[in-house]
Amino acid sequence: MTDLKGKAALVTGASRGMGRAIAQRLAADGALVAVHYSRDADAARQTVATIEQAGGEAFQVQAEFGTDGDVRTLLTGLSAGLGGRPLDILVNNAACGNQDTVRAGSIDRLTPGQFDEVFAINVKAPLFLIQATLPLMPDGGRIVNISSLATRIALPSQIAYAMTKGAVEVMSRTLANALGARGITVNTVSPGSTDTEVTDTLHNPQVRTILADLTALGRIGRPADIADAVAFLASDDARWITGNVLDATGGAYLGPMWAR
Template structure:
């Protein structure tokens, strides 16, 4: 494990799934973690309780993203929890998907809501975080494999493509401050967003057949990759997108 003792981190959407795994891993490495959540307070408290039980430190921060005043609400809670400490690590993980938002059925409301949460929020959270971030800070965005393979959920894919562009642009802009900006792009991972992997063993088996390592992803697989980018080991890496997918769609399975 990396040594993040004395560091602080904000993980958005950290009450469940990938965000929870990221928060737990950063805390295990020694960081004080702000566990952001939008509506599920009990799940966020479970994340914090698990971190405390493992010997780490964390606190919850509530802010519904994609609405007016979301960044102000988030940072009021964050600054109170940090108690004048800087913010060393920002993980923009929170996102939603609307499976009905295909080219045939997408609506303006669905488009606006996904872009507000998946793109607008990371942009303005980052903008607000930068004055609190010291030299050598870390920003990690959580994207998706849908930026390189086709999916019917076109609006969601568009939001993640925008997030990839944001990461590259930020890496260039913030290099002079020694702040690295990288993107982790999960493949097919077992989360609430992909609950069909739990509900359908047949679907999970089909997915496994598409992946070189023979299984779908778990949140911890992604959390560990995020922790690497947050660590000093990744000090010379910026503006990159790491596909964390077990070898998804590398080609026909070996005979």
């Protein structure tokens, strides 16, 4: 465990999946965690309740990314929950990657509306959320953005989604350079296939076997695997690391299995 006592963190998309695991881990390390959600208030309450039952502190904030005033709405709730405290850690986890968008995402089927939606949620919202929260963040703060394995392998059915995550990685490097004078680190965590309730394809045993076989460590990732990587980058142990992409895929798609 890392020591985040006295720190405050915002985790977007924290009502379930990887976001929930990240929020729980940061809270277990001592941080007050703002649990952001888009629509599922009950799920966000469950995240908060789980944190509190474990002895941590959390509160929920709502904003639907990709809509007018999304960042302003989130900032209002965040400021109220912080009660004058600074925001030390920002984790941009929320993303649009639902199965309908993925299936329709090939070059012959992708629509301008789908393209605009995924970029609004995955790129525009994190960028302007960082802009809005920087006045709340003290020198030495931490920003961690969540990318994807899709940036280093070619998945034709996810072209727009992969493009957004490429943009997130460029954003992270650029902001790491821009914010370095304040001691604020900006890094990216890149998960691969991760076993969450939001990834329908992983419910198929055959798909799970194939993906595990394509991974050097021989299994599908767990939300806690990603949360632990984020917690490291949010801690003082990572104070000299910025502008990096941390591959948290378990070694997915590293090369042919017969070479082992």
